[in-house]
Amino acid sequence: MSRVFLIWAVTHSVKEVQSEDSVLLFVIAWTITEIIRYSFYTFSLLNHLPYLIKWARYTLFIVLYPMGVSGELLTIYAALPFVRQAGLYSISLPNKYNFSFDYYAFLILIMISYIPIFPQLYFHMIHQRRKVLSHTEEHKKFE
Amino acid sequence: MKLTTLGFGRTVISWMEHHHPTPLTLESSGWAPSWPWSGSGEKGPGTLRICRTILQVEILDAKTREKLCFLDKVEPHATIAEIKNLFTKTHPQWYPARQSLRLDPKGKSLKDEDVLQKLPVGTTATFYFRDLGAQISWVTVFLTEYAGPLFIYLLFYFRVPFIYGHKYDFTSSRHTVVHLACICHSFHYVKRLLETLFVHRFSHGTMPLRNIFKNCTYYWGFAAWMAYYINHPLYTPPTYGAQQVKLALAIFVICQLGNFSIHMALRDLRPAGSKTRKIPYPTKNPFTWLFLLVSCPNYTYEVGSWIGFAIMTQCVPVALFSLVGFTQMTIWAKGKHRSYLKEFRDYPPLRMPIIPFLL
Numbered sequence: 001m002s003r004v005f006l007i008w009a010v011t012h013s014v015k016e017v018q019s020e021d022s023v024l025l026f027v028i029a030w031t032i033t034e035i036i037r038y039s040f041y042t043f044s045l046l047n048h049l050p051y052l053i054k055w056a057r058y059t060l061f062i063v064l065y066p067m068g069v070s071g072e073l074l075t076i077y078a079a080l081p082f083v084r085q086a087g088l089y090s091i092s093l094p095n096k097y098n099f100s101f102d103y104y105a106f107l108i109l110i111m112i113s114y115i116p117i118f119p120q121l122y123f124h125m126i127h128q129r130r131k132v133l134s135h136t137e138e139h140k141k142f143e
Numbered sequence: 144m145k146l147t148t149l150g151f152g153r154t155v156i157s158w159m160e161h162h163h164p165t166p167l168t169l170e171s172s173g174w175a176p177s178w179p180w181s182g183s184g185e186k187g188p189g190t191l192r193i194c195r196t197i198l199q200v201e202i203l204d205a206k207t208r209e210k211l212c213f214l215d216k217v218e219p220h221a222t223i224a225e226i227k228n229l230f231t232k233t234h235p236q237w238y239p240a241r242q243s244l245r246l247d248p249k250g251k252s253l254k255d256e257d258v259l260q261k262l263p264v265g266t267t268a269t270f271y272f273r274d275l276g277a278q279i280s281w282v283t284v285f286l287t288e289y290a291g292p293l294f295i296y297l298l299f300y301f302r303v304p305f306i307y308g309h310k311y312d313f314t315s316s317r318h319t320v321v322h323l324a325c326i327c328h329s330f331h332y333v334k335r336l337l338e339t340l341f342v343h344r345f346s347h348g349t350m351p352l353r354n355i356f357k358n359c360t361y362y363w364g365f366a367a368w369m370a371y372y373i374n375h376p377l378y379t380p381p382t383y384g385a386q387q388v389k390l391a392l393a394i395f396v397i398c399q400l401g402n403f404s405i406h407m408a409l410r411d412l413r414p415a416g417s418k419t420r421k422i423p424y425p426t427k428n429p430f431t432w433l434f435l436l437v438s439c440p441n442y443t444y445e446v447g448s449w450i451g452f453a454i455m456t457q458c459v460p461v462a463l464f465s466l467v468g469f470t471q472m473t474i475w476a477k478g479k480h481r482s483y484l485k486e487f488r489d490y491p492p493l494r495m496p497i498i499p500f501l502l
Contacts, residue, residue, distance in 0.1 A: 098460075
């Protein structure tokens with residue numbers, strides 16, 4: 001969900017940020033993550049999961065996830081002045097629908113939401129890592 | 144050997160008493176040998192049904208299977224509610240409302256009214272316990288979640304400081320529809336509060352505590368969002384003017400009356416303090432004739448009220464609130480409809496859950 005938002009509603013919509021380094025940052029992070037993640041799923045379905053893939057999936061996120069989040073936040077931050085200037089996706093009163101929406105404020109809210117959401121997801125993955133990788137250790141011991 | 148045939152629930156003294164330390168109760172039971180000349184409830188001459196009166200109950204934790212409580216000398220006609228009360232004595236932090244007892248750790252919760260001897264248990268009944276978490280009464284939740292919007296909307300209507308620019312503090316809108324909207328919105332929530340106090344007969348006493356935060360965020364949040372725009376100094380009245388307002392107001396009023404009629408009809412189905420369920424049918428009140436087409440006309444009317452309010456105020460947040468409410472009520476209506484179909488064989492086939500013929 002955040003992927004679609006970053007790509008469509010931020011990077012594509014605000015052309016000026018497309019040359020930013022932060023875009024490179026999250027694209028690299030996502031690319032590596034996805035290659036590992038989908039290999040993991042594929043091999044799991046084939047019932048032949050190399051330990052390396054499992055390890056990579058549950059370990060590399062430790063670096064890749066914060067990397068991706070940093071890229072995302074920096075990109076949104078870079079887009080802000082352009083959104084404000086162009087009044088992008090915003091509607092103000094008065095209008096016959098009696099509705100207003102400030103995309104600038106919305107983006108700031110999104111950025112703030114990373115504060116509670118990121119730690120939750122990150123620590124969930126750390127917890128999963130402990131469960132999955134130690135389980136494999138035990139398995140190996142009994143072989 | 145002294146045997147006396149007595150009516151339901153009175154004790155007899157018999158030679159068997161030597162083998163059972165407590166008196167036997169003479170009553171029909173699931174395990175009694177069935178004598179050929181007596182059906183259940185019949186008491187012909189010389190009819191005697193002897194059964195054990197003692198049941199033992201053990202309560203295990205559904206997750207850890209740890210034995211939490213052992214009750215001996217439990218009457219077979221005890222209800223689950225009574226067992227829950229006994230369990231609370233040994234574990235006072237788990238008051239009955241937060242206990243879920245089941246026959247199977249992953250099975251459905253037993254109802255408070257279920258009678259011990261009617262359950263498929265042996266002489267020692269094993270129940271699995273699950274903690275439902277802190278509970279709060281439905282009445283409390285309803286009152287809180289409805290009082291919020293009533294109060295919050297008025298803050299915006301009276302343009303209390305720090306909402307709109309300071310030059311608008313405590314000013315009044317020049318549009319009639321804005322005043323009308325305040326009356327409608329306030330009336331709606333006052334009606335809900337009064338219904339909660341005097342009309343509704345709740346099946347469940349309590350719900351999980353976290354629901355109050357979830358529900359209040361929803362109601363209070365949307366109320367503030369709607370009220371902000373309707374009472375805004377830059378509010379734009381409906382495109383088709385007084386005509387649109389009048390039509391929308393009529394829809395609103397009709398649906399409010401309809402909704403109230405359904406609540407009264409549902410209340411009359413159920414005697415005070417009971418939890419009986421019956422098929423609702425149309426009454427003399429024309430508003431209840433919607434029961435012919437729909438299982439939950441109260442939801443139908445509720446959606447109708449909000450659509451009316453949305454047309455009257457011509458305000459997108461109101462339309463969104465109606466949409467979200469409609470989605471939730473449809474889910475509830477479908478669930479209710481399914482329960483009706485499961486419970487009653489003769490349920491009228493023409494009825495749809497919430498929208499006649501469609502949904």
